[in-house]
Amino acid sequence: xxxxxxxxxxxxxxxxxxxxxxxxxxxxxxxxxxxxxxxxxxxxxxxxxxxxxxxxxxxxxxxxxxxxxxxxxxxxxxxxxxxxxxxxxxxxxxxxxxxxxxxxxxxxxxxxxxxxxxxxxxxxxxxxxxxxxxxxxxxxxxxxxxxxxxxxxxxxxxxxxxxxxxxxxxxxxxxxxxxxxxxxxxxxxxxxxxxxxxxxxxxxxxxxxxxxxxxxxxxxxxxxxxxxxxxxxxxxxxxxxxxxxxxxxxxxxxxxx
Amino acid sequence: xxxxxxxxxxxxxxxxxxxxxxxxxxxxxxxxxxxxxxxxxxxxxxxxxxxxxxxxxxxxxxxxxxxxxxxxxxxxxxxxxxxxxxxxxxxxxxxxxxxxxxxxxxxxxxxxxxxxxxxxxxxxxxxxxxxxxxxxxxxxxxxxxxxxxxxxxxxxxxxxxxxxxxxxxxxxxxxxxxxxxxxxxxxxxxxxxxxxxxxxxxxxxxxxxxxxxxxxxxxxxxxxxxxxxxxxxxxxxxxxxxxxxxxxxxxxxxxxxxxxxxxxxxxxxxxxxxxxxxxxxxxxxxxxxxxxxxxxxxxxxxxxxxxxxxxxxxxxxxxxxxxxxxxxxxxxxxxxxxxxxxxxxxxxxxxxxxxxxxxxxxxxxxxxxxxxxxxxxxxxxxxxxxxxxxxxxxxxxxxxxxxxxxxxxxxxxxxxxxxxxxxxxxxxxxxxxxxxxxxxxxxxxxxxxxxxxxxxxxxxxxxxxxxxxxxxxxxxxxxxxxxxxxxxxxxxxxxxxxxxxxxxxxxxxxxxxxxxxxxxxxxxxxxxxxxxxxxxxxxxxxxxxxxxxxxxxxxxxxxxxxxxxxxxxxxxxxxxxxxxxxxxxxxxxxxxxxxxxxxxxxxxxxxxxxxxxxxxxxxxxxxxxxxxxxxxxxxxxxxxxxxxxxxxxxxxxxxxxxxxxxxxxxxxxxxxxxxxxxxxxxxxxx
Numbered sequence: 001x002x003x004x005x006x007x008x009x010x011x012x013x014x015x016x017x018x019x020x021x022x023x024x025x026x027x028x029x030x031x032x033x034x035x036x037x038x039x040x041x042x043x044x045x046x047x048x049x050x051x052x053x054x055x056x057x058x059x060x061x062x063x064x065x066x067x068x069x070x071x072x073x074x075x076x077x078x079x080x081x082x083x084x085x086x087x088x089x090x091x092x093x094x095x096x097x098x099x100x101x102x103x104x105x106x107x108x109x110x111x112x113x114x115x116x117x118x119x120x121x122x123x124x125x126x127x128x129x130x131x132x133x134x135x136x137x138x139x140x141x142x143x144x145x146x147x148x149x150x151x152x153x154x155x156x157x158x159x160x161x162x163x164x165x166x167x168x169x170x171x172x173x174x175x176x177x178x179x180x181x182x183x184x185x186x187x188x189x190x191x192x193x194x195x196x197x198x199x200x201x202x203x204x205x206x207x208x209x210x211x212x213x214x215x216x217x218x219x220x221x222x223x224x225x226x227x228x229x230x231x232x233x234x235x236x237x238x239x240x241x242x243x244x245x246x247x248x249x250x251x252x253x254x255x256x257x
Numbered sequence: 258x259x260x261x262x263x264x265x266x267x268x269x270x271x272x273x274x275x276x277x278x279x280x281x282x283x284x285x286x287x288x289x290x291x292x293x294x295x296x297x298x299x300x301x302x303x304x305x306x307x308x309x310x311x312x313x314x315x316x317x318x319x320x321x322x323x324x325x326x327x328x329x330x331x332x333x334x335x336x337x338x339x340x341x342x343x344x345x346x347x348x349x350x351x352x353x354x355x356x357x358x359x360x361x362x363x364x365x366x367x368x369x370x371x372x373x374x375x376x377x378x379x380x381x382x383x384x385x386x387x388x389x390x391x392x393x394x395x396x397x398x399x400x401x402x403x404x405x406x407x408x409x410x411x412x413x414x415x416x417x418x419x420x421x422x423x424x425x426x427x428x429x430x431x432x433x434x435x436x437x438x439x440x441x442x443x444x445x446x447x448x449x450x451x452x453x454x455x456x457x458x459x460x461x462x463x464x465x466x467x468x469x470x471x472x473x474x475x476x477x478x479x480x481x482x483x484x485x486x487x488x489x490x491x492x493x494x495x496x497x498x499x500x501x502x503x504x505x506x507x508x509x510x511x512x513x514x515x516x517x518x519x520x521x522x523x524x525x526x527x528x529x530x531x532x533x534x535x536x537x538x539x540x541x542x543x544x545x546x547x548x549x550x551x552x553x554x555x556x557x558x559x560x561x562x563x564x565x566x567x568x569x570x571x572x573x574x575x576x577x578x579x580x581x582x583x584x585x586x587x588x589x590x591x592x593x594x595x596x597x598x599x600x601x602x603x604x605x606x607x608x609x610x611x612x613x614x615x616x617x618x619x620x621x622x623x624x625x626x627x628x629x630x631x632x633x634x635x636x637x638x639x640x641x642x643x644x645x646x647x648x649x650x651x652x653x654x655x656x657x658x659x660x661x662x663x664x665x666x667x668x669x670x671x672x673x674x675x676x677x678x679x680x681x682x683x684x685x686x687x688x689x690x691x692x693x694x695x696x697x698x699x700x701x702x703x704x705x706x707x708x709x710x711x712x713x714x715x716x717x718x719x720x721x722x723x724x725x726x727x728x729x730x731x732x733x734x735x736x737x738x739x740x741x742x743x744x745x746x747x748x749x750x751x752x753x754x755x756x757x758x759x760x761x762x763x764x765x766x767x768x769x770x771x772x773x774x775x776x777x778x779x780x781x782x783x784x785x786x787x788x789x790x791x792x793x794x795x796x797x798x799x800x801x802x803x804x805x806x807x808x809x810x811x812x813x814x815x816x817x818x819x820x821x822x823x824x825x826x827x828x829x830x831x832x833x834x835x836x837x838x839x840x841x842x843x844x845x846x847x848x849x850x851x852x853x854x855x856x857x858x859x860x861x862x863x864x865x866x867x868x869x870x871x872x873x874x875x876x877x878x879x880x881x882x883x884x885x886x887x888x889x890x891x892x893x894x895x896x897x898x899x900x901x902x903x904x905x906x907x908x909x910x911x912x913x914x915x916x917x918x919x920x921x922x923x924x925x926x927x928x929x930x931x932x933x934x935x936x937x938x939x940x941x942x943x
Contacts, residue, residue, distance in 0.1 A: 183338065190336045190360035190378055191319065193404075197471065198513070198546070199934065202451050204494060206937035208930050211544070217943045227930060 260626060264617050264919040268636060269595065269606050269908060271923050272931045273588075274314075276560030278323040280331075281551040283503065288551065288558060289331055290566060291320040294609055296649065297333060297343060300587075302553070304784050306568065307803035307839055308591040309743035312343055312350065313667055314609065316647035322363050326387055327370025334375055336360035340385070340392065346741050348714045349667070349696065354392060356383055365408040365417075374417060376405025382419055382428065398433040401426055409460040412505075416480065418466045420455030425468055427480050437483030444472050445490040457499035459508060469496040469510050475520070477534065491518055491536065494936045498559075500552040509557045511547030514936045516540065517559045517569070542567045542586065545935045562933055564588065580835045588906075588925065589858045591787065592744070593841045595909040595921055601659035601677070602913060603639070604921070609649045612664060614640035614682075617919065639682050642673070656702035661723060663709060665697035670711075674726050691730060694719060698760075701747040708770070710756055712745040718758055720770065732773045739763030743785040748798065750791040755812050757798050759786040765800060767812055777815045782806070788855075790843035795850055801840040805833055807855070807864070820866050827870055832877045833898065836860070844911050856910040861920070863899045871896040878902065 113119065199205055213225035274294040281288050288300040295314030301307055319336040326332060331343040338360055339353040358377025365374050366387075373385040373392060380401040385392045398417075407420035416436070417428045427437040443449040454471040461467070465486070466478040473492040478485055494513035501508040507521045519538040525531045545563035552558070555574040560566045568585040575582040594607045606613040616637040622630045644650055644666060653664035662673045662684075672687040699712040709721040709728070716736025722729045738761075745760035755776065759765045764781035768774065784802040791798050797818055798810045806829070809821035817825075838858035846852045853864040871877055878900050904910070909921040 186338070186359050186378065187317070187319070187336045190362075190404075197454055198495070204937045205934040207934055208932065211935050211938065212926065212929065214938060214940055214943055218940065226926065 261916055261918045262620075262630070263904070264913075264917065265904065266604065266615075266617070266636070266919060266921040267924070267927075268615065268638075269604075269613075269921050269923060270927075271594065271606070271608070271908065272928055273564045273590070274609070275545075275562040275564050275932060276549060276566060277320055278333075278549045279551045279558055279560050279566075280323040280325050281553050281558060282325045282329065283554070285329060286553075288553075289323055289325065290560060291323045291333060293319070294649065295320055295335075297323070297331070299331075299345070300566075301785065301803075302568075305803045305805070305839070306585050306587060307785055307787065308587075309785050310345065310348060310741075311744065312348065313649040313651045315649065315667075316610075321361060322365075322375075324364050324366045324373075326366045326373065330387070332364065332366070332373060332392075334361040334364040336362075338377075340364070340373070340375065342392070348698065348741065348744070352391065356385075356394075358383060362404055362406045363408045365410055367410050367414050368412050369414055372414075374408055374410070376408045376419055378404045380404060380421070382408070382417070384430075384433075396433060398428050399435045401435070407455060407458045409458045409466075411460045411464075411480075412462040416460065418458045418460045418468075418480065420458040420468055420470075422452050422454050425455055425458060425466065425478065427466070427483065437480065439466075439478055439483050439485070441468065441470055441476070442472070442474075442488075445474050445488060454495070456495060456497045457510075459499050459501045461501065461505050467499060467501070467508065469499045471495040473512070475499075475510055475518075487534070489536065492516065495546075497546060497548050498550045500550045502552045503554065507552070509550045509552050509559070511543075511550040511559050511561065513546040514938070515543035515545055515547060515561070515563070517542070517547055517550060517557060517567075519557060519571075540569055542569065542584070544929060545932060562935075563929060564932065585837060588928075589838065589908065589923070591839050591841065593788075593909060596653065596655045597909070597911050597913070597919065598655050598657055598659035599911075599913050600657060603655060603659050604909075604919070605653060605655040605662065607650055607653045607664070610644050612640070612642040612644075612650070612653055612662070613638065614642070614655070614662070617913075640675075640684065642684070644671070645669075652697060652700050654700040654702055656706035657704055658706040661702060661706060661709070663700050663702075663711075665695065665700060665711075667696050670694040670697060672709075672728065685726065687726065687728060693717070693733070694721075698745045699747045701749055703749050703753045704751045705753060708753065710747055710749060712747055712758060712760070716741070716761075718747075718756070718768070720756075720773075734758075734768055734773075734775070737761060737763055737766055737775075739781075746786055746789050748789040748791050750796055750812070751793040752796075755791060755796060755798075757789055757791060757812075759789060759800070765789065765798070765810075767798065776812065779808075779810050782808075787839035788841055788843050790845065792845045792850065792853075793847055799843050799853055801843065801855065803839050805829065805836055805840070807840075807853075824870060827872065830871050830875070830877045830898070831873055842909060842911065846912060848915065854910070854912055856907050858907055859902065859905045861901045861904060861907060861910050865897050865899060868895055868897040871898060 209225055209227040216223040216225065274292040274296065276290055277293050278291045279288055286301070286303045288302055290298045290300060292298070292314065295316070295318035296311060297320070298308050298311040301309045317337050320333045321335050323331070323333045329345065331345065332340060333343070334340045334356070338358065339355050340361070341353045342351040344351045356375055356377060358375070358379050358381050360378040361375050362378065363376040366372070367374070371387050372395075373387055375383050375385070377383065380403055382398040382401075382405055384395045384398065386395045401419070401421055403422040405419045405421050409418045411417065415430055417430060419426050419428065423441055423443070425439045425441060426435045427439075428434065429436050441453050441455055443451065443453045449472070455468050456471060457469045459467045460480070464480045466480050468476050468478065470476070473490055473494060473496055475489045475491055475496060476485060477487040491510070492512040492514055496510050496512045498511040499508060505522075507519060509517060509519050511517050517540045518536055519540070520534050521537045522532045523535050525533055540557070543559065543561050543563050543565060545561055547559050547561040549561070550557065550559045556568050556570040558566070558568050566587040570582045572578070572582060596605045597603070598605070602617040604615045604617065606615070616639055618632040618636040619634045620630045621633050624630055642662070644664070646666065646669070648666040648668060651665050651667065653662070655662050659677070660675050662675060664671050670690045672690060674685045674687060676683045676685070693713060694711055696714045697711045698714050701710045702708070703710070707723055708731070709723055711719045711721065713719065718734040720731040720733070722731050740762045741760060742762045743760055745758060748757040749755070754770055756768045756770050757765055758768070762781060763778060765779040765786065767776045767779070769776045779798070779800065782802055784804045784806070786800055787803050788801045789798065791812070796812045798812055800808045800810065802808075807824070809818045810816070811818045836857060836859075840855050840857045842856055844854045846854065851866045853866070855862050855864065875896060877898060879896070880901070904920040904922055906923055906925065907920060908923050909919070911919055913919055
């Protein structure tokens with residue numbers, strides 16, 4: 001059954017005529033509800049609730065408290081203001097937190113990069129030396145660094161740009177160690193593609209044994225499969241058995257003597 | 258003849274790698290074959306389909322494309338991103354140039370032969386200019402979305418068709434921009450989740466593009482409008498390769514089920530001028546994927562994962578209908594991969610990346626003709642020697658006494674000393690090999706194991722003296738004049754005086770080892786040498802050629818022997834000349850100077866020079882008749898060539914000691930059992 005909320009009426013006298021079917025959760029909610037409805041919650045409207053709640057337990061016939069309209073209104077307004085304040089405070093707190101975090105990240109990023117001076121030099125050097133290099137766009141960015149002499153083959157002289165050493169005191173050279181790994185990983189990816197497209201899921205492959213034994217299945221006198229024995233089965237067990245047999249023989253010989 | 262005890266050896270686990278690409282050169286009638294382990298072999302089709310040269314493979318090289326360019330230059334490109342050029346004279350790789358596009362999937366030479374096009378993993382198509390000594394990058398075409406898996410030039414050189422995943426693009430060469438992009442259906446009349454990979458494209462001169470893809474379709478497109486003209490569904494699995502004839506009236510496609518289809522341009526009705534493409538012949542010579550096909554003017558060539566190389570001459574194109582029009586299947590190697598130490602009964606097996614040393618078993622039982630004797634001692638796997646580095650082994654040898662093993666890769670030469678104490682074996686490497694010994698084409702030890710003969714790929718022959726645990730370089734014979742025709746073969750006489758070397762177009766050179774100078778040269782013959790050996794005592798050099806001719810040359814007399822002249826005058830039996838496989842090893846009986854032992858992959862023959870030669874009317878294959886036949890009949894039918902076909906397929910056969918032979922067999926099913934899985938075949942009732 002649907003519990004109807006008692007309607008807040010203007011006239012305090014109609015409180016008696018109120019049907020006390022529903023029960024509101026709290027007084028505050030009632031007050032808010034009254035406020036939202038745009039009706040001044042009369043003290044009389046609040047009253048009968050109290051009366052109802054109490055009335056269920058005790059059958060005392062006390063006179064309700066007299067609350068003026070203004071005080072109740074002021075109270076309600078205060079509540080409302082408090083709620084708004086907390087929300088605003090939370091928002092500002094969050095904002096501040098976010099700001100602090102951002103600053104922290106920017107600082108960390110700055111710390112990670114090389115000092116500004118070196119970066120400047122690198123960018124100016126690469127601008128002047130950029131040749132038209134084929135391949136991915138990524139490679140152009142990566143090719144700002146020099147290649148190690150050991151890694152660079154003779155054939156690469158044509159394409160890779162040699163960057164002059166960038167530091168002031170010329171004591172180090174930037175080296176790209178990922179070169180060979182990149183190549184290997186690309187080759188592996190390519191081989192995986194071929195393997196997948198020819199032998200991967202979705203292809204209709206069968207084992208060689210089954211393929212060669214098809215003819216044996218259709219003969220008038222059916223024969224066994226071509227690779228009938230599985231010699232790779234139980235290798236460990238067979239080895240253990242052989243070892244045990246040898247040791248047993250030796251023991252037998254000893255006891256016989 | 259007497260009876261022999263034969264060691265039948267089947268523990269040589271030889272598995273060749275699958276064929277990945279072939280390229281046919283019309284001018285020289287040669288075929289370049291590239292395998293999955295990076296080996297590139299050159300077959301001379303006019304010399305009875307003999308493998309004359311090869312370039313050893315490399316672990317990181319995964320060749321995906323092979324092509325001939327102008328002037329007999331051979332290029333290959335692979336998944337390591339490099340374009341390599343092969344030097345056919347020096348038998349090494351000239352240079353390897355990185356294309357900077359990631360793994361390279363396809364390569365095509367322009368019809369004029371002066372430009373090279375590569376299709377890369379990142380979707381770019383790069384154009385290279387072929388200069389006299391190198392290739393030079395010219396420019397990039399428009400970059401596409403996915404990897405370019407196949408390329409084809411228009412015969413005029415103005416347009417290019419590039420097949421990728423789910424689409425085909427047509428480029429204009431001058432501008433480098435994509436003119437058309439044709440979307441390929443993922444399935445013939447249907448939808449599919451699996452992407453359609455366009456494995457091959459071919460551009461015809463009338464503007465038709467033929468594409469083969471992984472859905473089993475062969476499609477004809479019009480490049481002017483960019484539309485699909487005709488679609489054929491020919492297989493349930495991928496169609497992986499396509500090759501068009503020069504006259505553009507026929508092409509061949511290979512499928513993953515092992516079937517090769519021949520398409521021909523035939524008139525619609527018998528006297529109309531309108532023609533259409535019709536699928537005419539299916540050939541099922543393979544069991545596994547046919548990854549590559551080629552179309553020569555008279556034959557269809559196919560190769561795939563089951564390691565066979567099949568030549569199918571087309572009957573309508575062959576001029577003379579003789580044995581040349583038969584199917585040729587090359588499965589077994591044309592070189593000897595096994596060496597034998599007779600004194601200690603050891604066999605050295607050469608694999609791509611390791612060597613295995615086995616000792617033969619022994620038996621004490623006796624029996625009569627045809628019995629199988631039980632082994633009292635099993636064959637022993639003594640040594641498993643892995644090579645350092647990613648390169649394949651080119652050649653290897655074990656000395657007759659069994660105490661030295663030598664092998665060579667492209668960059669290094671390895672020499673090991675073996676010590677035997679009781680049943681154990683210990684190995685010690687001889688360090689600090691000189692640089693000129695590396696990349697040897699052939700290695701041979703002298704009979705007394707004191708000298709090592711090395712033929713290096715620069716053409717020089719080196720003699721190295723071995724003593725104790727060290728070696729000393731004695732002499733180097735410089736390369737003689739004449740172009741390099743084939744891989745160098747060596748033969749040394751048992752008394753150690755003479756050394757014969759073949760390989761150049763000038764003929765077989767015979768050197769005097771003691772005096773360290775050239776003794777004589779056997780006159781050149783237009784077919785390459787397949788095997789050579791020098792007989793003991795008489796010092797006759799026996800040479801066999803790829804057209805199955807056998808010559809005997811007397812080294813001390815510097816001329817052909819009388820027997821050889823007789824044979825040449827009469828000619829060989831026609832069945833002898835029609836054998837498919839070349840003779841790969843010759844040996845002699847020490848006590849019987851009139852016998853020569855030869856073998857090829859399917860037969861083993863003892864030539865008895867004292868018996869009469871067969872003419873074309875006699876039966877060539879004449880197994881020993883039963884003893885209850887009269888002697889007269891036996892004498893009448895006996896001829897010089899005693900052939901036995903009991904042991905086949907033979908990889909090696911040699912005479913160990915008196916009355917003992919060793920025969921190394923490799924059954925075909927054992928090879929097929931170890932290749933990658935084939936496509937499932939559905940048969941009713943299974």
